[in-house]
Each structure stands twice: as C-alpha cells, then as structure tokens.
Amino acid sequence: MDKKIGFIGLGIMGRPMAKNLVKAGYSLKVYDLNKSAVADLAEAGAEEGASVSEVAKDCSLIITMLPNSPHVKAVVLGEGGILESASEGTLVVDMSSIAPDASKEMEKALSNKKLRMIDAPVSGGEPKAIDGSLAIMVGGNEEDFNEAKPLFDIMGASALLVGPIGSGNTCKLTNQIIVALNIAALSEGLLLAKKAGADVEKVFNAIKGGLAGSTVMNAKAPMILEGNFKPGFKIDLHIKDLANALDTGAAAGAPLPLTAGVQQMLQVLKADGEGQSDHSAIAKYYEKVSGTAIRKD
Amino acid sequence: MDKKIGFIGLGIMGRPMAKNLVKAGYSLKVYDLNKSAVADLAEAGAEEGASVSEVAKDCSLIITMLPNSPHVKAVVLGEGGILESASEGTLVVDMSSIAPDASKEMEKALSNKKLRMIDAPVSGGEPKAIDGSLAIMVGGNEEDFNEAKPLFDIMGASALLVGPIGSGNTCKLTNQIIVALNIAALSEGLLLAKKAGADVEKVFNAIKGGLAGSTVMNAKAPMILEGNFKPGFKIDLHIKDLANALDTGAAAGAPLPLTAGVQQMLQVLKADGEGQSDHSAIAKYYEKVSGTAIRKD
Amino acid sequence: MDKKIGFIGLGIMGRPMAKNLVKAGYSLKVYDLNKSAVADLAEAGAEEGASVSEVAKDCSLIITMLPNSPHVKAVVLGEGGILESASEGTLVVDMSSIAPDASKEMEKALSNKKLRMIDAPVSGGEPKAIDGSLAIMVGGNEEDFNEAKPLFDIMGASALLVGPIGSGNTCKLTNQIIVALNIAALSEGLLLAKKAGADVEKVFNAIKGGLAGSTVMNAKAPMILEGNFKPGFKIDLHIKDLANALDTGAAAGAPLPLTAGVQQMLQVLKADGEGQSDHSAIAKYYEKVSGTAIRKD
Amino acid sequence: MDKKIGFIGLGIMGRPMAKNLVKAGYSLKVYDLNKSAVADLAEAGAEEGASVSEVAKDCSLIITMLPNSPHVKAVVLGEGGILESASEGTLVVDMSSIAPDASKEMEKALSNKKLRMIDAPVSGGEPKAIDGSLAIMVGGNEEDFNEAKPLFDIMGASALLVGPIGSGNTCKLTNQIIVALNIAALSEGLLLAKKAGADVEKVFNAIKGGLAGSTVMNAKAPMILEGNFKPGFKIDLHIKDLANALDTGAAAGAPLPLTAGVQQMLQVLKADGEGQSDHSAIAKYYEKVSGTAIRKD
Known part of the structure; x- marks a missing residue:
C-alpha cells in the first residue's frame, strides 16, 4: 500500500492512532483544527494538510476520527468537505463513534458521487490507541473492509466486519x-x-x-x-x-x-x-x- | 464428624445434595413430605425420618433445603418444628434461597432458645448439585460456618462467609x-x-x-x-x-x-x-x- | 332494618363510620383490640362486643374496617373468627382497603359455609369518614350490595357496585x-x-x-x-x-x-x-x- | 395598533390563527413555503409576502408558527432570515412549540442586534385555533408581552406570562x-x-x-x-x-x-x-x- 493516507482528527484518540500508522511506514497527510496537534504529527513524519479539502484532494483513503456526528458530517458533507473535494473511488474510513444513521446518510451521499465509506468505531480508550490494541467494529462492504484491514491491523488488536454501513457504530x-x-x-x-x-x-x-x-x-x-x-x-x-x-x-x-x-x-x-x-x-x-x-x- | 446430620427438603436440589453427603460417609436422617424422595435417600443409605420433629430431636446439625421463606419458617418455627423439638446447641444450616429478613427472624427466635442458625443458599442449579460443585454463600458466625464447612466442601466447589445471618441470602x-x-x-x-x-x-x-x-x-x-x-x-x-x-x-x-x-x-x-x-x-x-x-x- | 349490625375495627376510619351508623339509629355491636375505642363507641350508644366471635354470633351483617389483608383474614378465617362463629346467611361487608385476591379467597371460604361477603373499600380519608361523605367502591353480588346500600348511604356520599367480589378493592x-x-x-x-x-x-x-x-x-x-x-x-x-x-x-x-x-x-x-x-x-x-x-x- | 403584522407559517394551526387576526381588522403580511396557503390568506384579506426577508423588512411585529426548533431557527437565524432583514426594535413572537433552549439562543442573537423576541406556544389544537380560544403560554419581558397581548386576545382565550424567554415553551x-x-x-x-x-x-x-x-x-x-x-x-x-x-x-x-x-x-x-x-x-x-x-x- 504506497498511496497516501489522509487522517483528519488528531485528538486524544486520533493522534496516537495516526502516529502508529506513521511508525508502521505509511505516508500520512493529516489535518486538525488544532495546529499544535498537526505540528506534533509532522514531527513524527506525517505531511501537514492545510485544510480538509487539501487532504481530500491528495489522498485516496481518508481516516476521520472526530467527536460526534455533526463534526463528521461537517467534514464529509460540509463546504470544502470530502464530498466536494475527493476524487472518485476514494475510501472514507470514519473511525469516530457516531450515530449509525449519520454513517448511512453520509455513505449514501458519497456513493452518489462514486466515493466509498465504511464506519469503523473503536473501543479501548487512549491506552489501547497508544499501543495499537484497539477493538475495531466495522460496517460496510467486505471489499472496502479488506482494503482498510492492513491499517486496522496496525491500530487495533482486532477488526471485525459486523454488517453493512452503520453497523460498526x-x-x-x-x-x-x-x-x-x-x-x-x-x-x-x-x-x-x-x-x-x-x-x-x-x-x-x-x-x-x-x-x-x-x-x-x-x-x-x-x-x-x-x-x-x-x-x-x-x-x-x-x-x-x-x-x-x-x-x-x-x-x-x-x-x-x-x-x-x-x-x-x-x-x-x-x-x-x-x-x-x-x-x-x-x-x-x-x-x-x-x-x-x-x-x- | 460422627454426629448424625438432619436433612429436610429432598427436591430437585436437596436430593442430590443429601446423596453426596451420604456418599461421603455421613450419617443422614432425612425428611420430606414426598415419601418417594425419602425412600430414594433411604436406599442410598440415609435413615428415614418420620417427621420434622423426629429429625430435629435426633440431629445436632440440620440442613434445610426448601422452596421459599414460608416453607422454611413453617419447618423452623411452626408446630412440631425445629424450634420446638431440637436440643440446645443445635445448628440449623438453611440452604434454601429465601428472604434475608426471614433468616434474621428465624435466627433470632432460635437464639432465644440457644439454638444456632446460618443461612447458606447456593447457586449453580441441578447439574452442580449432582456433581457437588455448587457455589455456597453463607451468612452467620465464623464458628458456625467452620462447623458446617466440611459439609459445604462436599456439596460445593466453594463456600464463602459473606457477613452476619441473612447475608448468604x-x-x-x-x-x-x-x-x-x-x-x-x-x-x-x-x-x-x-x-x-x-x-x-x-x-x-x-x-x-x-x-x-x-x-x-x-x-x-x-x-x-x-x-x-x-x-x-x-x-x-x-x-x-x-x-x-x-x-x-x-x-x-x-x-x-x-x-x-x-x-x-x-x-x-x-x-x-x-x-x-x-x-x-x-x-x-x-x-x-x-x-x-x-x-x- | 332492625337487625343488629356488627362492626369490627374502630381505628381512625372505623370509629367515625360506626358512630354515624349509631347516630342514624342502627343497633351496633362493636369490637376492637383497643378497649378505649370500644368504650368510646359504647358511650355513643353501641353495644360492646367481647370478641370477634361474640359479634359474629350476634349479628347477621358484619362490617370490618381493618389495616390490611392479613388482619382481615385473621378476623374472617382465623381461630374464633367469623367463618367459625357466624350463622348461615350472614353478610360480611369488608370496608378495609386490601388485596382483591384476599377478598376473593375469603368470599370463597365463606360461601362454602353459606355465608356471604362483599368488599367495599372507601376513599376520602378521616374528614369524609366523619361527615359521612366517603366514596365507596363495592365488589360482589347486586343483591348483597343492595342489602348493605342503606348503610353505605349513611357512611358515604356515593356507593357504586363495580364488579364481582374483589372489584371494590x-x-x-x-x-x-x-x-x-x-x-x-x-x-x-x-x-x-x-x-x-x-x-x-x-x-x-x-x-x-x-x-x-x-x-x-x-x-x-x-x-x-x-x-x-x-x-x-x-x-x-x-x-x-x-x-x-x-x-x-x-x-x-x-x-x-x-x-x-x-x-x-x-x-x-x-x-x-x-x-x-x-x-x-x-x-x-x-x-x-x-x-x-x-x-x- | 395600525402597524403591519408579519405572519410566517400557515399550517394547520397558523392558517386559522392568521385568519382570526385578519378578521379582527389587522393588516397582515404572510409567508409560507406552501403557496396555496398564502393564496388562501390573501383571499381572506392578507398581503402576500414573497419571502421571509420581505416580511421581515416590512413588519415590526412578526409571528412565527412552525413545526419545530430547526424550522424556527432557519427562519430567524438563517440566510435571508429575520435577524438579517428586520429593523431594530422588531418584536418576534414565536408561537411554535419548540425547545426552550432554542428560544433562548434565538433571543440572544436577536437582542445583540436590538431585536426583541418572546416565545408563546399554544395548546388547544386546530378547533381552538379556529374559534380563537387557544391557551397561550408566554416567555419574555412583560413589556413585550403587553405589546403582543391584543393579538393573543384574538387568537386565544387566555394568555399568561410565565417567566423569561423560553418559559412559554x-x-x-x-x-x-x-x-x-x-x-x-x-x-x-x-x-x-x-x-x-x-x-x-x-x-x-x-x-x-x-x-x-x-x-x-x-x-x-x-x-x-x-x-x-x-x-x-x-x-x-x-x-x-x-x-x-x-x-x-x-x-x-x-x-x-x-x-x-x-x-x-x-x-x-x-x-x-x-x-x-x-x-x-x-x-x-x-x-x-x-x-x-x-x-x-
């Protein structure tokens, strides 16, 4: 997997998850409203993104890790968001814990533009985010799940596909x-x-x-x-x-x-x-x- | 322990529990309203009791294993019951699952006549009653608990004293x-x-x-x-x-x-x-x- | 109605209810464990009963007004109680607030001995007991209800038959x-x-x-x-x-x-x-x- | 009161409420997404508004009667909404049944621009909307309440001020x-x-x-x-x-x-x-x- 991975959302959970991907050799382009979080990742070896839009344009697989449904919807469906900026075929891997109906709504909007999405919330908290042993519950197509699986294997101890889009949440x-x-x-x-x-x-x-x-x-x-x-x-x-x-x-x-x-x-x-x-x-x-x-x- | 053990209540749980005691070499005197249950235990080597009163007169440690509080109260406090018939110092080990307040009430009445009581309900169901691996939760004095402990060790896989009388329930x-x-x-x-x-x-x-x-x-x-x-x-x-x-x-x-x-x-x-x-x-x-x-x- | 009315239970509610019947000209024979309550009614013109049994023997309509199901069951079904002592045809009017199933159980036992019972709990509290304006809810046969109706009309502002025995409660x-x-x-x-x-x-x-x-x-x-x-x-x-x-x-x-x-x-x-x-x-x-x-x- | 009244939201409730104001002699400028509702009011004597903005520009008291918080927030705070278009001093009377916190949020935004708001939801349903006998519960300042009171008296049988903004809801x-x-x-x-x-x-x-x-x-x-x-x-x-x-x-x-x-x-x-x-x-x-x-x- 040599394409660039986008990572949006570098909070308590997102930051160590992104770092584990960098450590494993992946090229990451990252974005967060918090500039010091972005700088921290840059120091660890990731490329700084200037905006959601820039990350979306540059990456064909984008991980999002945000607080709740409205934040993810803003990033995915909002002005300058992924839906507007990403290329056909891009896979959005939303690892936030949000409402399943929000996942379904976003996936529907994305698929109308030939973009793909799976939802993949985690459990385990900060310690397991740091040591890469999260439990990851995934909703979506098997093919998309398999595409993201190598990344899940780095961030988590287990990743299971439990049903169609929304099922992870x-x-x-x-x-x-x-x-x-x-x-x-x-x-x-x-x-x-x-x-x-x-x-x-x-x-x-x-x-x-x-x-x-x-x-x-x-x-x-x-x-x-x-x-x-x-x-x-x-x-x-x-x-x-x-x-x-x-x-x-x-x-x-x-x-x-x-x-x-x-x-x-x-x-x-x-x-x-x-x-x-x-x-x-x-x-x-x-x-x-x-x-x-x-x-x- | 060579004194005779009384056992009142030979239902789904009581019958295999009593049999395990007989098999382990204890002398049991048993009673139940159901004559065929009593006969079954007699065949296994127990002595048949004709009444609660007879069992109470003959045994200085009496196990009761009955459906609910009213049944135990009838056997302990009722006419011809243990309180009336048992000798000073007798230890009642009620292994029924009943209301803790009923245990407390009975223990109080018994102690007024210098009889002793602990409550020792079990969990695990019929299979564990048969193979002697019940979990036994006990309320009462440590001395009384220790006296009954060898019997608990035969009927159960564990027996823990969890507080004063009623605490087992x-x-x-x-x-x-x-x-x-x-x-x-x-x-x-x-x-x-x-x-x-x-x-x-x-x-x-x-x-x-x-x-x-x-x-x-x-x-x-x-x-x-x-x-x-x-x-x-x-x-x-x-x-x-x-x-x-x-x-x-x-x-x-x-x-x-x-x-x-x-x-x-x-x-x-x-x-x-x-x-x-x-x-x-x-x-x-x-x-x-x-x-x-x-x-x- | 010139037969004697029995009244058992002279508490906060029963006492003023009984007094209202006396004032209306009825001959009452009353009983309560509390002797001063009985004396108070005697002063008001009622005859003192020495026991439940005496009241039951003397009266063909007996009102009971007691705290809860066990008390009523003791008076009706217990030793020296109404079932033992009353004559065939006696009507028990239980005005206590108890469990409907207790009413049903007592009525069944009484009817086996050709005694009758209706349940007739009240609402309104002490003030309405005093001024005779209780609301009375009655369960039983229409004929029995009608027989007690003149008494209800004195004690209450309304009395409605709402179904078979137990329905009042x-x-x-x-x-x-x-x-x-x-x-x-x-x-x-x-x-x-x-x-x-x-x-x-x-x-x-x-x-x-x-x-x-x-x-x-x-x-x-x-x-x-x-x-x-x-x-x-x-x-x-x-x-x-x-x-x-x-x-x-x-x-x-x-x-x-x-x-x-x-x-x-x-x-x-x-x-x-x-x-x-x-x-x-x-x-x-x-x-x-x-x-x-x-x-x- | 000879100023023009704005009325936005002509659904099952809003339509008869607006008509009652017209019948009482008020000049109304009305708006709804549903053109036939607007036409119906026009026939009754109201002036048609082309947009929320137009109504807001033209009227110094604006009644809103909409389904839920998001609809009212869109009309008040959204693009082309009342906040953008209304003149200083305008009084918004929101009669929708919405979340009190939404009322508080809107009032705060409006007051920053020297606009005023009270919340005044109703109860009673369509029949009472038609015959002008709604119960109106109002939150806001007493002065603002008094200003809207003559309108409430036409639409409702009662209108009570029950506390600060949000209290109506x-x-x-x-x-x-x-x-x-x-x-x-x-x-x-x-x-x-x-x-x-x-x-x-x-x-x-x-x-x-x-x-x-x-x-x-x-x-x-x-x-x-x-x-x-x-x-x-x-x-x-x-x-x-x-x-x-x-x-x-x-x-x-x-x-x-x-x-x-x-x-x-x-x-x-x-x-x-x-x-x-x-x-x-x-x-x-x-x-x-x-x-x-x-x-x-």
Whole structure:
C-alpha cells in the first residue's frame, strides 16, 4: 500500500492512532483544527494538510476520527468537505463513534458521487490507541473492509466486519448499552448487599466467578468499593453514546427502556459535576438516592 | 464428624445434595413430605425420618433445603418444628434461597432458645448439585460456618462467609439482580443491533472480548440467537428471587429501580406462559414489544 | 332494618363510620383490640362486643374496617373468627382497603359455609369518614350490595357496585395507581419548569385549566409550591396500596411498569423518614435527586 | 395598533390563527413555503409576502408558527432570515412549540442586534385555533408581552406570562409531560381493573369524581373504553414534545425518569404504525404488552 493516507482528527484518540500508522511506514497527510496537534504529527513524519479539502484532494483513503456526528458530517458533507473535494473511488474510513444513521446518510451521499465509506468505531480508550490494541467494529462492504484491514491491523488488536454501513457504530452502541447497564446492575446489586448488612467486598468475591460475573464487575467493583472514580471512560462520553443509542432505537423501532432509565441517572451525575468521572460513578447515583456509600468495610 | 446430620427438603436440589453427603460417609436422617424422595435417600443409605420433629430431636446439625421463606419458617418455627423439638446447641444450616429478613427472624427466635442458625443458599442449579460443585454463600458466625464447612466442601466447589445471618441470602439476591439485569442489558443491546441492521451474531463476537463481556453474554447470547430457551434457570424462580430482592430493598432502604422494571418484564413472560423457560427468555419480552425476533441471520 | 349490625375495627376510619351508623339509629355491636375505642363507641350508644366471635354470633351483617389483608383474614378465617362463629346467611361487608385476591379467597371460604361477603373499600380519608361523605367502591353480588346500600348511604356520599367480589378493592387500587402517578407526573413536570427557569406558580396557573388539569394538580400543586407536606394521605399508606396493586398485577398478568417505578420513589421517601408525610411529598424525591426545591419564587 | 403584522407559517394551526387576526381588522403580511396557503390568506384579506426577508423588512411585529426548533431557527437565524432583514426594535413572537433552549439562543442573537423576541406556544389544537380560544403560554419581558397581548386576545382565550424567554415553551413541555403521564397512569390503572376482573366502565365512573379525577380521565377514558383513537393530539407530535422535554431536562439538570419511560412506549406505538393516532392510544401499548383489550364489557 504506497498511496497516501489522509487522517483528519488528531485528538486524544486520533493522534496516537495516526502516529502508529506513521511508525508502521505509511505516508500520512493529516489535518486538525488544532495546529499544535498537526505540528506534533509532522514531527513524527506525517505531511501537514492545510485544510480538509487539501487532504481530500491528495489522498485516496481518508481516516476521520472526530467527536460526534455533526463534526463528521461537517467534514464529509460540509463546504470544502470530502464530498466536494475527493476524487472518485476514494475510501472514507470514519473511525469516530457516531450515530449509525449519520454513517448511512453520509455513505449514501458519497456513493452518489462514486466515493466509498465504511464506519469503523473503536473501543479501548487512549491506552489501547497508544499501543495499537484497539477493538475495531466495522460496517460496510467486505471489499472496502479488506482494503482498510492492513491499517486496522496496525491500530487495533482486532477488526471485525459486523454488517453493512452503520453497523460498526450500531455495534459500538450495543456495546455501550450493555456496559452502562452492567455497571448499573452491579451498583444496584451492591447497594442491596450494603444496605442489608452483608460485607460488600466478600459478596463481590463470592459472586464474581458465577453467572453474575463480568468484565465490568472485575474492572469496576474494586473502583466502587474504593470510591475511586478516576477515568477510564467518562460519564460525559457515555451520555453522548447513549443519546446516539436512544436516537437510533427511536428511528429503528427498538424500545430501550432500561437504557432510557440509566441515561437519566447519568444526566443526574453530570448535573452533580461528575461528567469527567469514570462511568463506574453510576454507583454514586445509587449512593445519592439511598444516602449510603457502597464502600468496603 | 460422627454426629448424625438432619436433612429436610429432598427436591430437585436437596436430593442430590443429601446423596453426596451420604456418599461421603455421613450419617443422614432425612425428611420430606414426598415419601418417594425419602425412600430414594433411604436406599442410598440415609435413615428415614418420620417427621420434622423426629429429625430435629435426633440431629445436632440440620440442613434445610426448601422452596421459599414460608416453607422454611413453617419447618423452623411452626408446630412440631425445629424450634420446638431440637436440643440446645443445635445448628440449623438453611440452604434454601429465601428472604434475608426471614433468616434474621428465624435466627433470632432460635437464639432465644440457644439454638444456632446460618443461612447458606447456593447457586449453580441441578447439574452442580449432582456433581457437588455448587457455589455456597453463607451468612452467620465464623464458628458456625467452620462447623458446617466440611459439609459445604462436599456439596460445593466453594463456600464463602459473606457477613452476619441473612447475608448468604442477601448475596444470592445481589447475584440474581445482576444476572437478571445483565440478561436484560444483553437483550436490549442485541435488539438495537438487529433493528438497526447489523449482523447480531457478528456483533456478539465483536464485543464479547471487551468491557461488555460477561458470563451471561457467553452463556445466554448463543441461546437468544438460536431462539433456544430451554432451562437452565427458570423465569418462575427468578421472579421469586427478585420478589425477595424487592422486599429486602424496601425494608432496607435500597432503591432498586432497574430490578423493579425487569420484574415487570418477567411477569409479562410468566403471563405469556414462559414461566418454565430459561431466564434468557427475557429476550422474548423485547421481541414481543418490538415485534422482531433477535435471531442470527 | 332492625337487625343488629356488627362492626369490627374502630381505628381512625372505623370509629367515625360506626358512630354515624349509631347516630342514624342502627343497633351496633362493636369490637376492637383497643378497649378505649370500644368504650368510646359504647358511650355513643353501641353495644360492646367481647370478641370477634361474640359479634359474629350476634349479628347477621358484619362490617370490618381493618389495616390490611392479613388482619382481615385473621378476623374472617382465623381461630374464633367469623367463618367459625357466624350463622348461615350472614353478610360480611369488608370496608378495609386490601388485596382483591384476599377478598376473593375469603368470599370463597365463606360461601362454602353459606355465608356471604362483599368488599367495599372507601376513599376520602378521616374528614369524609366523619361527615359521612366517603366514596365507596363495592365488589360482589347486586343483591348483597343492595342489602348493605342503606348503610353505605349513611357512611358515604356515593356507593357504586363495580364488579364481582374483589372489584371494590381492585377499583381502589386503580384509583391509587392513578393518584400516585398523577402526583409524580405533576412533580416531574414542575421540576422541569423550575430547572429551566420558568415561574412555577405561573406555570401551574397557566396549565391547570387545560388537558393537564386534574384534581391532583389542584389539591397538590399548592402544597408542593409551599413545601407543605402535612397529610392528607400518608406515604406509608400509599406504599401499602401500591404493594397490593403490584401483587394484584403480578397475579393477574397486568404489567405496571410506572407503578413499580413510583413505588421505588415512595420507598426512598420512607427510608428518608417521610412515611408520615402527605403523598404529595413525591415531589421531595425529585427535589432530592435534582438538588433543587420546587418552590414558588 | 395600525402597524403591519408579519405572519410566517400557515399550517394547520397558523392558517386559522392568521385568519382570526385578519378578521379582527389587522393588516397582515404572510409567508409560507406552501403557496396555496398564502393564496388562501390573501383571499381572506392578507398581503402576500414573497419571502421571509420581505416580511421581515416590512413588519415590526412578526409571528412565527412552525413545526419545530430547526424550522424556527432557519427562519430567524438563517440566510435571508429575520435577524438579517428586520429593523431594530422588531418584536418576534414565536408561537411554535419548540425547545426552550432554542428560544433562548434565538433571543440572544436577536437582542445583540436590538431585536426583541418572546416565545408563546399554544395548546388547544386546530378547533381552538379556529374559534380563537387557544391557551397561550408566554416567555419574555412583560413589556413585550403587553405589546403582543391584543393579538393573543384574538387568537386565544387566555394568555399568561410565565417567566423569561423560553418559559412559554418550558410551560408547554411541563403540560405535555403531565398529559402524557396522566394518560399512561389512566391506562395502567384501567388495565389492572380489567385484568383483575372488575367492570372497567363502572370503575371509571366510581373514581372520576375523586382524587384520581382529571381532565385526561374525562376526555380519554371514554375513548379507551370504546377503542376509539381518532385524534385529537397525535402520538407523533407528543413524541416531538417529549423529545424536547428530555433534551431540556438533560441540559437543565432535571431528571425525568417517568417521561423517559413513556417516550419509549410512544416510540413503540409509532413503530407499530400508530403515529397518527390520538395520544390516548398509549393504552394500546398496555394492551399489546398484556395481550388484553381494555374495553368496556
């Protein structure tokens, strides 16, 4: 693969992902509104792009890694955006976590101009972005997926095609629904244990090996029992993801009653100033309502 | 340990548990309303008890394994029950899954007559009762726990003391809350994936190794994707456990909003004739409301 | 009607109801565990009963007015109770607010001995018990209803037959579900108004005449805006009623998701020491979670 | 008042409202994308506007009556919109039902250019728009409110100032939350009555005069009992309003757990093809989940 790779969006996640591609020998042309992020990449060996349009004109594969649907739509569909500037056949690989319907809408507009798009959001957070071990969930055509696969193999530990365009983000949202609810389940269960007089740490140890066990339990129960809510994955970001999930569910006819309930809890936490806390702070919602700290004795 | 062990309650769980004790060389005196169960144990080498009272008079350690709080209270506190008949110092080991407050109430009544009690509900179901690999969660004094420990080691793969009397059942309820909610979370997430057009089986494979992964996901997602709801653990029993959890939460001041919501789903399933289905049939609630089967393509 | 009327249960509600019957010229034989309540009625002109059994033997129509299902079942089905002591043909008029299934169970047992029963719970509280203007909801046969109707006309402003045995209580529970949810709806709406910066009192005035208007809004919004939660109808009693509603829904196959949610709120309030506050204190749940008082400016 | 009134948005509501102003003798200049609506108003005596810009240039008070926030923002803030074209001092009276935060955002932008704005959404629907008896809830300054008051008096039966800019819409959302929840409460209560065997129509009659009584109950219970869900106010519109309420609550820190739950029900109904049914069809959600029609016998 000797063509130039475009990379738009050099934030907390995008920057180390782009660097890993450069390190692996790829020629990158990069762009971000934040000039120091661009300079940082240039130092690492990437070419600086002056605008989205310039990147789009120069590269036949463009990776985008941006905060949410409106940002990606601005870059792809907006004035001076990829749709306007890129050549026929260009493949857009959007690795942002956005609403699946936004992915579908953009892919439709791009395909009308013979451009291609796949959505490929990641999970794993900054540490896994740095060491190139992200989990990548991809929606799109198999051919396009295969074309981007070598890049995914550098940025991630796994990349799976899970359905047509939008499915990468749908998969991510499914993941986020389950994670949020599993944390809430853990919190609700531990609160009962605490209030009814059991030793919560021993309860955790007694159940973690059985059917109630989960990656969430192993990762988050110790944080809850210590009262340590350092992120990790922030409440604010989980609110964004569940908002996308609720919108997607509404459009697709999928009722999400428990997600809707947990979103209300997350929003209470945000209002309480916990937006930058780890999502394990869902336990703090239960602590607030019950007036009881779920801490080990 | 050469004293005689009483065993009251020889149902689906109690019968194999009692047999394992007999096989291990313990002298058992057993009782159940079902005469054929008693006869079966006699054939295996146990002594037949004619009544609760007779068992209570003869044994200084009595295991009870009964359906729910009222049955245990009848056997312990009722006419001709253990409280009336047992000698000072007798240790009651209630292995039924009941309300923690019922355990506390019985222990209090027993201790007034210098009898002792620990609660020690199990998880794992019939297969693990048969092969002696149950997980046993225990509430009570450490000394009493240690006295019963050799028996637990025969019936179970693990036995943990998790707090004072009632805590074994509290721990079991915590477990059951988390399991029910994790199944609902899985169902809600997979429904979104299905409705939004992703390949649900590939989604399952993409997320099971990450933070959304859980024992519930590994065990139940394949059942849901196949539409196979053969128990396993039955909806009817999970309703019983969540009812005990909700009562316990109400008494202890622990709000359980998501548990209350899932209990309503379980009750809809029961009304639909799914009481004997596996609890993974929570997915059928989502299928009913959305009019869409969550099956692999 | 010159036969003697039995009246069992002389609490806050029963005492004024019984007195109204005495004042109207009826011969009453009364019983309560509380001797001073019995003495009070005797002074008013009623005959003192020494026991349930004595009242049951002496009277062919017996009114019961007791706290909840277990109390009524003890008086009707228990040792020395009405079933044991009353003569064939006796009509039991249970005016307690209990679970409909308990009414059905008692009526079945009574009818096996050729005794009759109707359930006739009331709404309106102590003030309307005193001035004889209760609303009475009745379940049972039309003939039995008509026989008790003259008594209802003295104790209440209205009495309606709403279905077979148990339906009086079902009707009461329907009423209590709607009242609790309408209070929660009002609280949730007013909280939004407050948090978004509107003048809550003016909002109340703007909407009370439209489709959002209700007896609950007229009665409870002023209390919420003043922060006055003097009962009225107590949180503790509303918890009792919703517990009966949830049990009835579970048995009948009626999902009650919002009721289940509000019951969790009420239980938080009880744990916070608000059990004796008016049920309009549901607003305090919202205030607690949001950290904002919903008071007029 | 002899200055010219601008009126933008001549849909189901806007058209009769504008006509009432014309009939009352006001000079109107009107605009809508739908030319036949403009022609219809012209026939009634209004002046045709060629564009938003033309109306804005010509009128010092401009009423807008549009579907939702994005439409109003396009007309007010967009290219060729009111902000660009109107003269200093112009008063924008937005009578659309939109998000309060959108009102606040527009008012801020307008005030920077010395234009004024109040938000004044209505309730009552098409019939009350036609006969000039709408309820109008207004947010803004008292002076601006007083300036628009003569117009409100023609279009509505009541107009109340309920707080600063955005408060009209906040009030409308409070109203819509309470209405939706009161309908759900009614449905949940009646389902219990039906399933437990009472006569639902008699139950309705027994409770409507008490604390459970409401305008919703009087208006919607007969529709539910007949199975008549002809609008009235449509599910689709109620979804729009609750979405605005949930967004407003999230931004303002007001948890709306029951609203979030009912929104999921409404979305199920929409997916089932009931978007154009009256919002009393919330009862159909309960009927679907329980498999039981809540009809009078």
